[in-house]
Amino acid sequence: MENSSAIERLKRFTPLVWVMLVGNFFVRASYYMVWPFLAVILYENYGLSATEVGLLLTVSATFAVFLGFYTGNLADRFGRTKMLYTAVFVGVISFSLLAVAESLWLFATSVFLACLPRTLWDAPSKALLTEELADAKDRELALHLLYFLVNVGAALGPLYGLWAGLNGEQFSFIYTGISYIGLLLALLYFRPKLSEAQTFALQSAAQSVPKFAKWLGILRKDKVFLIVLIATTLVYLVYAQCDSSLVQYLTRAEVPDLAWLISSLIIANSSVIIVCQFPLLHLMRNWRIENRLYAGGVILIISQVMMAFE
Secondary structure, eight states, X not given: OOHHHHHHHHHTOOHHHHHHHHXXXXXXXXXXXXXXXXXHHHHHTTOOOHHHHXXXXXXXXXXXXXXXXXXXXXXXXXXXXXXXXXXXXXHHHHHHHHHHOOSHXXXXXXXXXXXXXXXXXXXXXXXHHHHHOOSHHHHHHHHHHHHHHHHHHHHHHHHHHHHHTOTTOGGGHHHHHHHHHHHHHHHHHTOOOOOHHHHHHHHHHHHTSOOHHHHHHHHHTOHHHHHHHHHHHHHHHHHHHHHTHHHHHHHHTTOTTHHHHHHHHXXXXXXXXXXXXXXXXXXXXXXXXXXXXXXXXXHHHHHHHHHHTO
């Protein structure tokens, strides 16, 4: 994509699109400043075993994944903006509780709730981007920028945490809660202004949305979608090891400067994406989507094999 073309596309981004892009940046930056240390906090502050930590994180993440199947249907029935408000509100509550919780049951409940905002946010936000940007290329650029800014946040968050001495501190969760408050206020201020005709059209469309059971029946007939769904779930499970197993392994190995090491791993991972994302997009611009998926899968396999034999 030429620079001039990209600049013109950026000019067509609405204020609401910028709110979602910049808001995600701040949320993810504050999130990665402390969330990767969750297993460390559970082990050191609450005395949970590796099995108990893994069980808590796995159950929470699995519930969030299955809720994701239902989120799109809920957004179609009740409205995308309402789902976004719900996601951000849950984020404010859960991360604020994580910062101040003193008992194990409250902290564990907060961990469970903290896995939900991303799931509740993901599908409605992308659908809202589609509504805000009529041109397909504009939407594609917005989604690439969203992914790019999330990784910039993932790199800068731990870096700032190291500088400020906040990484691994339980109270640091409050910064994620504050980021969600800022995002909520921005969403309320820049919420879409709908005419009566548009409101009526949305209400009519919501009434025609099929029930969840019927929707699942339709999806079961799409074999390609089911294969992609299973593959995506497996990939999420692989990535989840970085939040749980890898961090616990490093913690119990009594690695010196643990906060620095974990932060460095996150920064390195995000920096590779930041540096390589757009050059790779340019290199693969003529590749079929299937070939891009195959290439990504091969790289993921190689990385896991290297870690297993390290």
